[in-house]
Amino acid sequence: MSVKAYDLTGRTAFVTGAASGIGRATAALLAEAGATVHGADRDTQGLHETATLIKQHGGTAHIHTVDVADRGQVTDAVATAVATSGRLDIMAAVAGIMHSSPVLETRDEDLDRVWSVNFKGVLYACQEAARTMIASGTRGSIVTMASGAVDTGGPGLLCYGAAKAAVVQLTKTLANEVGRHGIRVNAVAPGWIRTPMTTRHDESAQAHTESLMVRMAPLGRVGESEDVAHAVLHLASDASAFTTGQILRPNGGVAMPW
Ligand SMILES: NC(=O)c1ccc[n+]([C@@H]2O[C@H](COP(=O)([O-])OP(=O)(O)OC[C@H]3O[C@@H](n4cnc5c(N)ncnc54)[C@H](O)[C@@H]3O)[C@@H](O)[C@H]2O)c1
Numbered sequence: 146m147s148v149k150a151y152d153l154t155g156r157t158a159f160v161t162g163a164a165s166g167i168g169r170a171t172a173a174l175l176a177e178a179g180a181t182v183h184g185a186d187r188d189t190q191g192l193h194e195t196a197t198l199i200k201q202h203g204g205t206a207h208i209h210t211v212d213v214a215d216r217g218q219v220t221d222a223v224a225t226a227v228a229t230s231g232r233l234d235i236m237a238a239v240a241g242i243m244h245s246s247p248v249l250e251t252r253d254e255d256l257d258r259v260w261s262v263n264f265k266g267v268l269y270a271c272q273e274a275a276r277t278m279i280a281s282g283t284r285g286s287i288v289t290m291a292s293g294a295v296d297t298g299g300p301g302l303l304c305y306g307a308a309k310a311a312v313v314q315l316t317k318t319l320a321n322e323v324g325r326h327g328i329r330v331n332a333v334a335p336g337w338i339r340t341p342m343t344t345r346h347d348e349s350a351q352a353h354t355e356s357l358m359v360r361m362a363p364l365g366r367v368g369e370s371e372d373v374a375h376a377v378l379h380l381a382s383d384a385s386a387f388t389t390g391q392i393l394r395p396n397g398g399v400a401m402p403w
Contacts, residue, residue: 150384154179157230158381159223161213161270162240164191166340167290169198170370171237171377176204178378183226185211185219186240213240213266223273234283235381236274238267239290243342245301255304263308268315271330275323284327288380289316291334293396309334313392320390329389331380336396338368362397 158175162168163184169191176182176199184206186192192208199206207229209222227233244259246252267289278285291313294306313332320330337343337358344351358367376395379385 150386151378151382152179153235153382156180156234157183157226157232158235158237159183159185159226159233159270159274160237160239161185161211161266162238162290163195163208164188166342167335167338167370167373168237168239169195170374171239172206173198173202173204174371174374174378175235175237175381176206177202178382180235180381181205181207181230183207183209183222183230185209185213185222187212213238213270214261216265216269219266219269220273223270223277227277232281232283233274233277234285236270236285236287237290237377237381238270238288239377240266241290241342244304246304247301248303251303259304259308260311263305264311264315267312271315271319275319275328275330278328279323279326282326285329286381286385287319287328287330288377289330289332291316291332291392293334293336293394295334295392296394316392317390324389329380329385331385331388331390332392333373333376333380334392334394334396335373335376336362336368336394336399338370338373338395340370358397358399362399364397366397368395368397 158180160172163172164186189210196206292309316332
């Protein structure tokens with residue numbers, strides 16, 4: 146083993162949620178490690194910005210405008226990526242949405258929307274990736290995006306946390322089912338990370354959360370998208386060749402405190 150295990154030259158990665166935050170940082174880092182990156186998102190403008198970023202650093206990027214909650218769109222985009230690049234080695238299923246509502250105020254439409262994007266969207270990406278890898282005999286890596294919310298019963302996080310808990314279940318079950326094909330499946334469960342998802346709130350709530358994180362985290366700072374992207378790179382690369390069905394928690398040493 147050497148640091149060359151992190152080299153992704155010649156590999157193709159498909160990254161959902163690549164238009165923003167953690168997905169953008171992941172797409173950029175995998176490209177920097179040498180992979181050809183296919184970024185998928187419903188935000189076309191954001192995808193263009195990510196592709197520009199990758200190309201400015203000498204990487205190769207393709208973009209796909211996709212609603213991950215639509216199985217047909219995911220199937221078509223993965224097929225297009227494979228037709229374009231000839232292979233699929235890495236799937237990073239990062240796209241997701243936040244939703245917060247107390248249990249007693251949670252409506253069917255909240256549950257359905259969050260489940261569709263945060264669970265079904267990951268499931269479709271995993272299924273397409275695993276089918277493609279099995280058919281081509283590729284010993285690939287699939288990385289899902291869970292959350293520290295699966296470790297807590299944070300107020301308001303019923304829909305979000307339940308969907309992320311289902312992502313963890315999917316990760317472990319799929320890892321068992323495809324391991325004999327040499328395909329690895331792992332989850333990343335970040336703590337609070339400063340991204341557009343977490344900075345859309347009002348400024349005082351934002352400042353309160355950040356100061357809470359700084360006080361509670363043994364590492365004494367909030368997380369950045371790049372912290373999570375490095376966890377994805379580890380799981381996507383041969384550096385984690387004997388790791389599957391696991392949850393990696395980049396969270397500064399603390400689970401989500403609320
Ligand atoms: N930021 C955090 O603190 C944190 C913590 C734990 C887990 N996560 C997870 O990390 C992932 C990325 O979050 P982020 O913080 O970078 O958020 P973000 O809002 O910056 O990025 C999410 C991306 O997903 C895309 N997306 C949303 N719904 C989509 C859909 N239906 N189809 C296609 N694309 C869609 C958005 O357009 C956006 O580009 C999410 O799954 C989130 O749940 C984030």
